[in-house]
Amino acid sequence: MNKKIGNISLLILYLIVLNNISQSFYQRFDLTSDKRYTLSETTKSIISKVDNTLYISVYLEGDFPSEFKRLQAETRQYLEELAAENSNIKINFENPDNQREDLIKRGMLPSQLTVEEDGKLSEAIIFPWAEVTYGKKSTTVSLLPNAIVASQDEQLQKAIENLEYSFSNAINSITQNKQKKVAIITGNGELQDIYQYSFLSEVAKKYRLAKFTLDSVATNPQQTLQDLTGLDLAIIAKPTQKFTEAEKFTLDQFIANGGKTLWMIDNxxxxQDSLFTSGKMLAYPRDLNLTDLLFTYGVRINTTLVKDLYSAQIPLATGKVGNQTQFQNLDWFYHPLVGGNPNHPITKNVSPVRLQFANQIDTLKNNIKKTPLLVSSLLTQKVGTPNFIELQSIADEVIETDYKSGNQLFAVLLEGDFNSAYKNRVKPFETSLFKENATNNKMVVIADGDVGKNQILKGKPTDLSRDKWTNQSFGNKDFLLNTVDYLLDDSGLIKLRNKTLQIRMLDKQKAFQERTFWQFLNVVLPLLILFGFGFGFSYLRKRKYS
Structure with missing residues (x-):
């Protein structure tokens, strides 16, 4: 008896020790082939800096299509990995039905989906959003990519692929104490603030914005260069006036000293506004005196316009019914709708970008790595300038053989060691900051000054992602924001956008056709087996003991 009591006591003691050990050592195992739930080192580094409670509220709760139950489950799994890595992260799934108006006011717009179930189509509204709160700061996370996709399954796959980047980016931006500085260059007829509001207001949520005029170069060039080199990125948006040599030298030395640049140039x-006013305009080359500067870095923006059969639409008056003017949206080939590089994090999963009277870029051989970002379709035509452009040409018959210029490059990423354009030249002014080359720098050149220009409605700026007349959606804002993030990213965060997963989706058509077989297999057959087992067991028991 004493021996049994001793064995039981040892067993209880063993279980207590084992339980304590199991609580001290916690490990999750990712058995998926693509390591879907394994956090990247970048993400681990970001969430390791969360030293206070960080709340994540996800509005994917309630009655919505079965496909998006998958997105809900994948989101929950991923966030559980974050919470397991850092106990300061708290997760909450909320039903948005009782707070729809409040969510919409905070910028979380619902998505209307077409759902196919049992061969029937129906409409459903969901709020694919999450909100991250850290102290007094908060930001929103979109769980559905704003990309053109062939099916809802493809949209779901892109959404799941984008989970890590979306949440890591949001957490990184909300927990950073020191923001990088972005200069909006002025002084050479660049776009007014109101036309850049949609783009720059989003940039201002993550970075410090500062208007920087180059007018002071004429009076105090050394101090101007000193001030500019204290910033991290310069945005040059559609300059219309010629740059002086001293101004070019200032930008060149900003780059040589490690500054990043985003060029949006119309050559x-x-x-478009003058074309609508008179119905006809003269398009002619614009001399900005930047050709030699960009040539040194490895690109040349030509003075030809590109027409593309794959284009955005513009509204035109086509007649009257009574006293009401009738408008129709027609394809305008001078507004190319261009696709992004699917293999680069700046443009992956980004909707086509609308350009307006864009120029074509040539790349030159040097030691700089050049990555195409925006490229036209194959069906293009080059239009030399000067040339008259008439609005009525929109009605001309399309002859496809005239559009055989092939793919045209509109935006390019340059990375590497940039030589100064003034390396072996007379300098406009002397400065102690002069450097002959920049080490491991990067810039993006876009051959369209209007790529970041939003429209104005009743005196207020509209969203850059949507046309106020045709209601078409474009990827301009996402493209530019990704570009800024990439240029300023030192942690490798933007590369998470290239994450690719293999999501195995249900074949709905096959499931619908074979539904009777699978219903029988999963519901009826188990009952038949159970009934047969019960009948057989009862029969054998009676036979044995009768």
Whole structure:
């Protein structure tokens, strides 16, 4: 008896020790082939800096399509990995039905989905959003990519692929104490603030914005260069006036000292508003005196316009019914709708970008790595300038053989060691900051000054992602924001956008056709087996003991 009591006591003691050990050592195992739930080192580094409670509220709760139950489950799994890595992260799934108006006011717009179930189509509204709160700061996370996809399954796959980047980016931006500085260059007829509001207001949520005029170069060039080199990125958006040599030298030395640059350049004078006013305009080359500067870095923006059969639409008056003017949206080939590089994090899963009277870029051989970002379709035509452009040409019959210029490059990423354009030249002014080359720098050149220009409605700026007249959606804002993030990213965060997963989706058509077989297999057959087992057991028992 004493021996049994001793064995039981040892067993209880063993279980207590084992339980304590199991609580001290916690490990999750990712058995998926693509390591879907394994956090990247970048993400681990970001969430390791969360030293206070960080709340994540996800509005994927309630009655919504079965496909998006998958997105809900994948989101929950991923966030559980974050919470397991850092106990300061708290997760909450909320039903948005009782707070729809409040969510919409905070910028979380619902998505209307077409759902196919049992061969029937129906409409459903969901709020694919999450909100991250850290102290007094908060930001939103979109769980559905704003990309053109062939099916809802493809949309779901892109959404799941984008989970790590979306949440890591949000957590990184909300927990950073020191923000990088972005200069909006002025002084050479660049776009007014109101036309850049949609783009820059989003940039201001993550970075410190500062308007920087180059006018002071004429009076105090050394101090101007000193001030500019204290910033991290310079945005040059559609300059219309010629740069002086001293101004070019200032930008060149900003780059040589490690500054990043985003160029949005029109090398042709062509404006849509003047075309609508008179129905005809003269498009002619614009001399910005930047050709030699960009040539040194490895690109040349030509003075030709590109027409593309794959284009955005513009509204035109086509007649009257009574006293009401009738408008129709027609394809305008001078507004190319261009696709992004699917293999680069700046443009992956980004909707086509609308350009307006864009120029074509040539790349030159040097030691700089050049990555195409925006490229036209194959069906293009080059239009030399100067040239008259008439609005009525939109009605001309399309002859496809005239559109055989092939793919045209509109935006390119340059990375590497940039040589100064003034390396072996006379310098406009002397400065102690002069450097002959920049080490491991990067810039993006876009051959369209209007790529970041939003429209104005009743005196207020509209969203850059949507056309106020045609209601078409574009990827301009996402493309530019990704570009800024990439240029300023030192942690490798933006590369998470290239994450690719293999999501195995249900074949709905096959499941619908074979539904009777699978219903029988999963519901009826188990009952038949159970009934047969019960009948057989009862029969054998009676036979044995009768």
């Amino acid at each position: 042709v004078q062509a404006d």
